Amino acid sequence: MAAEHFTLFCQLISWATILVLTADVQQVFNHQSGSIWCTIIGSGINDTQISRNHAKNHKDCHLSCGADPACESTNYIPSKRLCEMNAASHSDCPRSFVQRNDAIYTPKFKTDCRHCVPAYSNFGESSHLEAHYAFEGNLLDSTSAGRNGLASGEVFYPRGVCGRAASFNGHSKIDVDAFRQFALGSRFSVSAWFKRTNPDGYQGIVNAGYSEDGSWEVRMTDSAGGTGIGGTVITSHYEKVWPYNVVKVSLNDWHHVIMTYNGSQLLFYVDNELQTGTSDCCTGEILSKDIPVTIGQAGRGHAMEYFFGFIDEVKIFTTTLCPEEVDKMFRFPCTC
Ligand SMILES: *[C@@H]1O[C@H](CO)[C@@H](O)[C@H](O)[C@H]1NC(C)=O
Numbered sequence: 001m002a003a004e005h006f007t008l009f010c011q012l013i014s015w016a017t018i019l020v021l022t023a024d025v026q027q028v029f030n031h032q033s034g035s036i037w038c039t040i041i042g043s044g045i046n047d048t049q050i051s052r053n054h055a056k057n058h059k060d061c062h063l064s065c066g067a068d069p070a071c072e073s074t075n076y077i078p079s080k081r082l083c084e085m086n087a088a089s090h091s092d093c094p095r096s097f098v099q100r101n102d103a104i105y106t107p108k109f110k111t112d113c114r115h116c117v118p119a120y121s122n123f124g125e126s127s128h129l130e131a132h133y134a135f136e137g138n139l140l141d142s143t144s145a146g147r148n149g150l151a152s153g154e155v156f157y158p159r160g161v162c163g164r165a166a167s168f169n170g171h172s173k174i175d176v177d178a179f180r181q182f183a184l185g186s187r188f189s190v191s192a193w194f195k196r197t198n199p200d201g202y203q204g205i206v207n208a209g210y211s212e213d214g215s216w217e218v219r220m221t222d223s224a225g226g227t228g229i230g231g232t233v234i235t236s237h238y239e240k241v242w243p244y245n246v247v248k249v250s251l252n253d254w255h256h257v258i259m260t261y262n263g264s265q266l267l268f269y270v271d272n273e274l275q276t277g278t279s280d281c282c283t284g285e286i287l288s289k290d291i292p293v294t295i296g297q298a299g300r301g302h303a304m305e306y307f308f309g310f311i312d313e314v315k316i317f318t319t320t321l322c323p324e325e326v327d328k329m330f331r332f333p334c335t336c
Pocket residue numbers: 046098099100
């Protein structure tokens with residue numbers, strides 16, 4: 001895997017000594033200040049760059065990030081003496097953290113090298129993509145995990161936002177049994193495109209079970225002529241409210257929804273706009289239950305609330321998505 005090609009180490013701000021701890025992890029301690037910072041060679045954050053300037057070395061690049069309140073990390077390209085400043089760090093934007101053989105990545109704030117290790121294992125866009133249903137004439141999961149769906153009722157594959165989509169007639173749905181008892185942990189995101197064609201009642205888009213019977217859900221409501229949409233995750237520290245209930249999505253048009261959770265904050269985006277809701281509704285791990293993921297109906301725990309319309313590009317992640325990643329997925333539905 002790509003991650004094995006990388007060397008991770010941490011360096012002193014004073015550049016005093018390099019102490020090799022293991023084959024992969026090196027730390028350098030500044031014995032004067034006690035501060036440590038981390039660098040990951042052969043990597044960088046794409047998509048969040050706020051500036052690109054000359055810097056004579058890696059240290060100057062890192063220090064200039066420290067002096068800029070908008071900077072959260074840098075990619076330094078030694079061959080070009082180029083310092084790219086990023087608005088996010090690898091923990092904010094794990095999916096944008098990519099292999100870049102020309103670059104050295106350094107977050108602004110890292111006081112502990114261990115904080116780099118999760119990022120190190122985050123390499124590769126697909127590593128936290130647990131399933132992707134593109135609906136190109138079938139219900140296959142296009143990731144290597146092969147968590148394929150199974151339809152009940154008639155599902156067709158008309159044109160969607162990217163290639164084909166799945167169509168639902170108010171009596172059809174898709175279940176994915178491979179998600180039964182799936183441990184999502186405390187970092188989770190779901191992304192989907194949808195076009196609702198019938199205003200009546202509540203209608204489930206994608207979920208792992210219905211409301212508190214489930215683990216998470218994105219569902220449309222009957223409010224304002226069927227234009228309401230909301231969502232939640234269910235954790236052991238869940239306040240038993242539907243933290244997002246947004247009224248804004250027109251019928252008969254394609255819209256994009258992303259719900260993303262990081263263990264203490266739940267965010268809900270509709271068409272690339274962050275919605276207002278109870279973002280601190282939930283903390284800790286999402287509850288794992290013996291229920292499938294359902295697309296096109298309210299899910300296990302409710303017999304009805306079927307979807308009428310079209311759903312496309314459903315993606316389920318065990319990572320948090322940052323605003324830059326949401327923006328990219330909204331603007332480039334076929335590539336991101
Ligand atoms: C990231 O950006 C660099 C420089 O623009 C580019 O060479 C590289 O291909 C990009 N990597 C990915 C995975 O997008």
